[in-house]
Amino acid sequence: MAKISFKHLPKPHKWTITFLTGILLVLVFVPSEPVSAYKNTPVPVLELGKRYDLAVDFDNLPEAQITAFDSAVERKMVKVKKGDNLAKIFNRAGLTPQETYRVSKMKDHADKLINLLPGESLGLEIDNEGKLKSISYMYSPTETLIINRNENNGFSGHVESKPVETRLNYTQGEVFNSFWNAGLKANLSESQIMNLANIFGWDIDFALELRAGDSFSVMFEEHFIDGEFVENGDIVAAQFINQGETYTAIRHSDGTFYTPEGRSLRKSFLRAPVNFKYISSNFNPNRFHPIQKRYKPHNGIDYRAAKGTPVVAAGDGKVIEAGYNRFNGNYVFIQHGETYVTKYLHFSKTAVKNGAKVKQGQVIGYVGATGMAEAPHLHYEFLVDGVHRNPRTVALPKALPIEPSEAKAFASIAQERLLQLNNNKRIMLAMN
Ligand SMILES: [Zn+2]
Incomplete structure (x- = not known):
């Protein structure tokens, strides 16, 4: 056989061979999978103009796949107005009284919808037949009540909670003219200022005994949700320097405050039977005493405050006298154990009866100018034993120490807190 060389072939033959080689190459390199996949299934031939059943079982679709139908659901945010209740809100949203009834008959969490507050919002989902599908109600920064219509045409609810992150913050301040102003200047909230006064209320008379130059430092928790501040938490440690004397309070895990040595700050007697924020003579060196000085030696302390200011029992005890005379005006005497009696005069109105048992901090009357x-x-x-004493200087029963079983756990908390307090103070000092 004679050897045939490609370049010696006639032109049309060359074209034909090139073309066939190309087709062969395409067949070799095209993947074969798609072909084999359809190998055993007959290719459906659909006729134009004919109707075919779709193989979708609408009655048994998994719920997760029905979201596409939500375009038929109307979503509303409704604001709670003053004097609103669920029925009024539903009515405004175009829902029937039956829906209100069904929601109120819900087994769990229905109570949360009873005390809706003005300004709060309810998210409602209503379908195109006007039926309520769901409610979402964020009743606290961390908790949202989700209510869904169930298969029995009733409703069921559950609560979704967001995790709260707690961080520690620190502040300090110095008293110039009032503790209240000093607290505000230190960026404490009003309730934090009150809490601080309450923590030290057994040792320090915030109404009359604060002096310019007194200072305080506070460590407190702050709560964050999704990285955003939502509210203040508890005070965890605090220090107050009053007239040169330092008082320290450390919060134990049970919420009680102790000194770093583990003595309770809570004592038998409050330093002042009136809340300092009502006292108008915080720094007045000329103590108000209008008449009685002239008639008899002054055996007590005067707290100048507006008429109607609540006065509380300094300690637990029993009312041994509650009445009126022309000297004392409306007055209350309280016996505390065997040894102590406290007396409160000139009330505009008393709040307890003779013989009543009273708790420390309980309101017993209101400031007035009677008598x-x-x-x-x-x-x-x-x-004390029938003799007038100065409650600021008299020796009072010692506070109870922490339970022995808690002492060790508290000691380590106290140590850590003191360290943190001192570190923060040092940082602030360096910054100033
Ligand atoms: Zn007096």
């Missing part, structure tokens, strides 16, 4: 008093004030007396 021998020219202006509204509380005259407060403290007697």
